[in-house]
Amino acid sequence: MSKAVHNDVLDAALDLIATANIMTLCSQEPTTRTEAITTYMLIDVTMTAGDGNGDYTIADGTVSGRKLTVTAQASETVTNTGTGNHIAFCDGTTLLYVTTCTAVGVTAAGTESFAALVIELRDPS
Secondary structure, eight states: OOOOOOHHHHHHHHHHHTTOOEEEEESSOOSSHHIIIIISEEEEEEOOOSBTSSSEEEEEOSSSSEEEEEOOEEEEEOOSOEEEEEEEEEOSSOEEEEEEEEEEEEOTTOEEEEOOEEEEEOOOO
């Protein structure tokens, strides 16, 4: 028996992630919004929420399914010194999504740029 999911279902999940109005570089994996924006936060970036509003774009997946592309963020100010290895996305109340990233050492008052990021939800197989 085959499996299927409509693009609207995948888009709904990606749309929710795209409601994030803050992206943070964290020194370890946060499990709560407070950890993402305070405890482990090294850099916080204000994001423009919503698909097609500037920071987020939903489209067909590279492999299959659908993807959310987060635009690159240039020269963001470092708040806390440390080594970042996770990126978190939060709205006003919820930690919405966390992913790993290549470890990067940052120093307070310096700047760091983020490459574009893709979150892909593949079709079921």
